[in-house]
Amino acid sequence: MIISLRSLSYEELKQNLDKDDKIVIWSCNLCIKYCSLGGIEKANILEDMLIEDGYGVIGKEIVSESCLLNLVRRHKMNKEDIFRKATAIIVLACESGYECVKTVFNDKKVIKIVRTVGVGGLSSFGRVVLTVPFEWTGLDFNVNGYQLYRVAEKLGLYPDFFDAEKKPKSKMVNIMVNGRQYKVKEGSNLLDALLSLGFKIPHLCYQPELSPAGKCRLCLVKIKGEKGLLPACCTQVEDGMEIIAEGKELNHLRKLILEMIMAECDYKILSRRSELQYLIRKYHINEPRFKLLKKTEPIDESSEVFVRNPNICILCGRCIRACAELSGQRILAFAYRGSKTRVVAELNKPIGHTDCAACMACVDSCPTGALAPKLIYQKTLC
Ligand code: FES
Numbered sequence: 001m002i003i004s005l006r007s008l009s010y011e012e013l014k015q016n017l018d019k020d021d022k023i024v025i026w027s028c029n030l031c032i033k034y035c036s037l038g039g040i041e042k043a044n045i046l047e048d049m050l051i052e053d054g055y056g057v058i059g060k061e062i063v064s065e066s067c068l069l070n071l072v073r074r075h076k077m078n079k080e081d082i083f084r085k086a087t088a089i090i091v092l093a094c095e096s097g098y099e100c101v102k103t104v105f106n107d108k109k110v111i112k113i114v115r116t117v118g119v120g121g122l123s124s125f126g127r128v129v130l131t132v133p134f135e136w137t138g139l140d141f142n143v144n145g146y147q148l149y150r151v152a153e154k155l156g157l158y159p160d161f162f163d164a165e166k167k168p169k170s171k172m173v174n175i176m177v178n179g180r181q182y183k184v185k186e187g188s189n190l191l192d193a194l195l196s197l198g199f200k201i202p203h204l205c206y207q208p209e210l211s212p213a214g215k216c217r218l219c220l221v222k223i224k225g226e227k228g229l230l231p232a233c234c235t236q237v238e239d240g241m242e243i244i245a246e247g248k249e250l251n252h253l254r255k256l257i258l259e260m261i262m263a264e265c266d267y268k269i270l271s272r273r274s275e276l277q278y279l280i281r282k283y284h285i286n287e288p289r290f291k292l293l294k295k296t297e298p299i300d301e302s303s304e305v306f307v308r309n310p311n312i313c314i315l316c317g318r319c320i321r322a323c324a325e326l327s328g329q330r331i332l333a334f335a336y337r338g339s340k341t342r343v344v345a346e347l348n349k350p351i352g353h354t355d356c357a358a359c360m361a362c363v364d365s366c367p368t369g370a371l372a373p374k375l376i377y378q379k380t381l382c
Pocket residue numbers: 202203204205206213214215216217218219220231232233234
C-alpha cells in the first residue's frame with residue numbers, strides 16, 4: 001500500500017480557497033484511507049469544517065483508485081454537472097491520484113493535501129507503518145516499519161486529518177497494566193492504548209478505522225472492580241484503571257476462543273497471510289478441539305473484482321462496518337439467527353447483482369480472506 005501524509009495545515013488549505021469557490025472534495029478510498037486521510041468519513045469531516053467556515057461545498061466524490069486516469073475520466077463524464085460547476089477540487093488522494101485528477105480537471109483549481117512518502121503495510125499490531133520510504137524522505141528501508149507519526153515529525157508533515165488541529169489536546173491519565181504504570185490519553189480506546197504500549201492482544205473484529213463491535217471476544221482483559229472480563233476494544237480508558245492484559249490464564253482463554261472461531265469456518269483453506277491464520281500459528285493450534293457440522297456454501301464469484309467465500313467467514317462483521325462506515329454504502333448485512341447467521345448482500349443476492357461500487361473497503365477489512373480480490377483468488381487456485 002502507498003503511504004501518504006498530510007502536507008497542508010487547515011489554514012494553508014483555506015488560503016488556497018476563495019469564499020465564492022464551488023468546492024468538490026475528491027477522495028480516494030484505497031491506500032489513503034488507511035493513512036487516515038481519505039474515505040467517506042474524512043470527506044464528510046472536511047465538508048463540515050469548510051461549511052462551518054463559510055465555504056461552499058457542492059459535492060463529494062469517493063472513488064477507489066484515484067491513481068487511475070481512466071477512472072477519473074469516467075467519473076468526470078458520469079458527474080459532468082457537478083464538475084462543470086466546480087471551481088476548486090480538493091484531492092484527498094496520494095500524489096499519483098492527485099496527478100490524475102489534475103490532468104483531467106486542468107481548467108480548475110486542484111488542491112493537493114498530501115505528500116506520498118513510500119510503501120508500507122500493516123504491522124503485527126494492525127497499525128499502518130512505512131517500510132520502503134521514497135528516496136526524497138532520506139529514510140532507509142525498515143523491515144519493521146516506521147510509525148507514521150514519527151515520519152511526519154521528521155519530515156515536517158502532519159500525522160492526522162485536518163480536524164486534529166481543532167481538537168483540544170487530550171488529557172493524559174495514569175493506568176496500571178500488569179503491575180506497571182503508564183500514561184495514556186483519557187477516553188482513548190483501551191485496545192488501541194494497550195497495543196501502542198506494546199501488549200500483544202489478539203483481535204479480529206476490531207479495526208481502528210471502524211466502530212468497535214466486540215464480536216470475536218479475543219481482546220478480553222481483566223479490569224479491577226469489573227465483574228468478569230471485558231473486551232478491550234469496547235472499553236474506554238479511565239484514570240486509575242488497573243488492567244491485566246497478558247498472562248497464562250488469559251492466554252489459555254484466548255486460545256480457547258480462537259479454537260471456537262476456527263470451528264466455525266473452513267480454516268484449512270485460509271490464506272497464509274490472513275490475520276486469522278497468523279493467530280492460529282501464534283497460538284500453535286494444529287487442530288481445534290471443537291467441530292461444527294457446517295454445510296458447504298457456494299462461493300460468490302458474481303462481482304467483477306472480488307470473490308466471497310462464506311465458508312471461511314467468521315462473522316466478525318468488519319466487512320459490514322467497512323461497507324457502511326468507510327464507503328458510505330450499506331450493501332452488506334447480517335441475516336438469519338443463531339448458527340444460521342450469515343453475511344448477505346442486499347436481500348441475499350449475488351454481490352455482483354447489487355449496487356456494490358466495488359470500492360474494496362470490505363475486502364481490505366476481511367481478516368480471513370473470505371472476501372478476496374479476484375486476481376489473488378484465481379492465483380491461489382492455479
Ligand atoms: S477485537 Fe475486541 S472483541 Fe473482537
